[in-house]
Amino acid sequence: MDKETLYYFEKAPVTKAVVHFAVPMMLGTSMNVIYSILNAYFLGTLHNTAMLTALALTLPLFAIIMALGNLIGMGSGTFISRLLGEKKYHDVKHVSSFAFYSSLILGLIVMAVGLPLIDSIVRDLGATPDSFKFTKEYVTIMLIGSPFVVLFFTLENIVRSEGEAITSMIGMVLSVVVNILLDALVIFGFHWGVIGVASATVISNLVASLYYAFHMGYRSQFLTVSVKWFMVTKDILSNVLKIGIPVFIMCIFLGAMSLIFNHFLVEYGDQAVAAYGISSRLLQFPEFILMGLCEGVVPLIAFSFTANKLRLKKTIGFTFKSIVALAAVFGIIVYLISDHLIGLFTNDPQLIEMGSFILHVTYLSLFITGMTSLFTGIFQATAQGTAALIMSIIQGITLIPVLVIANQMNGFHGVVWSLVIADAVAFLVGAIMLFVLRNKLQPELDSLVQ
Known part of the structure; x- marks a missing residue:
């Protein structure tokens, strides 16, 4: 960690520090969404609804692979940030080496287990006879490339976590740029269709992973990919898994919810599944x-949780205000141009109508999902494992019964509205737990103010 990064951790004004850490991540994640949208756009140019359906059906599988990366990455990352706040730099090397090799092993396990079961996986994803072939093609490539995808999310x-927000962003942007270039090449040049799109995603994750590994091995003062630092101890496992498992469960629930949601949508035809696939990618931005x-x-x-509780409080307050402002701006935009956004991907009137409706409904919960993300981040950063675990499962537990009831009462419209209801419940539960955590920390904050 250089002096500039330490400055942002410890001394910079909170607004400036949040901008330093958050803006690169916001740019990086928005780029990831852009290439997810472009995947659908490139396939959309082939005017094959079954291909778009396959792309939507494989979202749960990608969520599971991403979950394994976040299991190790988020668990190790928050632990590393706390260790840096405590100035335990030697331990950081052990944790970073553990994260690197553990993620590779998990990816290899996914590939070894998944490939022999590929037909069952494709059927369980909800593939119809028309979309089965394309779904299987995508799943095959993703399973083969899973070690690199897991490694990317981990690194x-x-x-x-070390405070290298710009380096993190560069890796994500690099992945996006490579993916976009390869998408254009494999679709328009090689005419590979779904196989090409999946291959582009895997290769782009590999390229970004190599970039991160180079940084950790040659540029970082504390992180390492050297196997000599690899160590599995009770302390590392407990701290990584305490936060990593809730993150993993949350990602699994997101994948499971997407899978269950797709099964409900299949009742209303491939157009409904494709419309959700398009609108969900637009919502992701x-x-x-x-x-x-x-x-x-x-x-x-x-870092502030172990080093400066007052700075912790100010950081959370400024982030809350930023979420409110951004949610309002995005909400206005989508309500003005939703039909035009869906029309970029298809000229099917039914798809445009369904996709526009889904956008209008799901954007109602944009502020709610932003706040639940903040709640979850706070619980992860402050090592509140139980609260993070509850946040991971509450939305999934709520969604399933709501889906069943809403589908029976109001059909397709009810299925879409169930997402908003589940988000609202998760928000309320998170707000209550954050209030409890605030009361726990308040005596210490009061003493600091005095």
């Missing part, structure tokens, strides 16, 4: 901007 978190803000400040919150 992005590790690099950011503002959602990931807000998530980038919340995830970007996690290292600052974790």
Whole structure:
């Protein structure tokens, strides 16, 4: 950690520090959404609804692979930030080496387990006869490339935890640029369709992972990829898993919710699934901007939690105000041009109508999802494992019964509205737990003010 990074952790005005840590993450996550949208756009140019359906159906699988990366990455990353706040620099090397090799091993396990079961996986994802072939193609490539995808999500978190927000952003942007260039090449040049899009995603994650590994091995003062620092201890496992498991469960629930949601949508035809696939990717842009803000400040919150509680309080307050402002701006934009946004991907009138409706409804919960991301980030950064675990499961637990009831009562419209209801419940539960945490920390904050 250089002097400039330490300055932002310890001494910079809170507004300036939040901007330093969050803006690169917001830019990086928005770029990731852009290439997710472009994946759908490039396939959309082939005017094949079954391909778009396959892309939507594979979201749960990608969520699971991403979950494994976040299991190690978020757990190790928040631990590293706390260790830096305590100036335990020697331990950081052990944790970063553990994270690097553990993520590779997890990715290899996914590949070894998944490939023999690929037909069952594709059926469980909800593929229809029309979309089965394309879904299987995407799943096959993603399973083969899973070690690199897991590693990418792990290392992005590790690099950011050290305070290297710009380096983290460069890696994400590099992944996006490579993906976009390869998408254009494989779709328009090689005519590979779904296989090409999946291959582009895997290769782009590999390139970014190599960039992060180079930084950790040759530029970072504390992080390392050297196997000689690899160590598995009770302290490392407990601290990594305490936060990593709730993050993993949250990602799994997101994948499971997407899977369950797709199964309900299949009842209303491939157009409904494709419409959700398109609208959810458009929704990801503002959602990931807000998530980038919340995830970007996690290292600052974790560092401040062990080093400066008053700075912790100010950081959370400024982040809250930023979420409100961004949610309002994005909400206005989508309500003005939703039809035009969906029309970029398809000329099917039914798809445009369904996609526009989904956008209008799901954008109502944009502020809510932003706040739940902040709650979760606070609990992760402050090592509140139980609260983080509750946040991970509450939305999924709520969504399933709401989906069943809403589907019976109001059909397709009810299925879409169930997402907003589940988000609202998660927000209320998170707000209550944050209030409890605030009361726990208040005596210490009062003593600091005095």
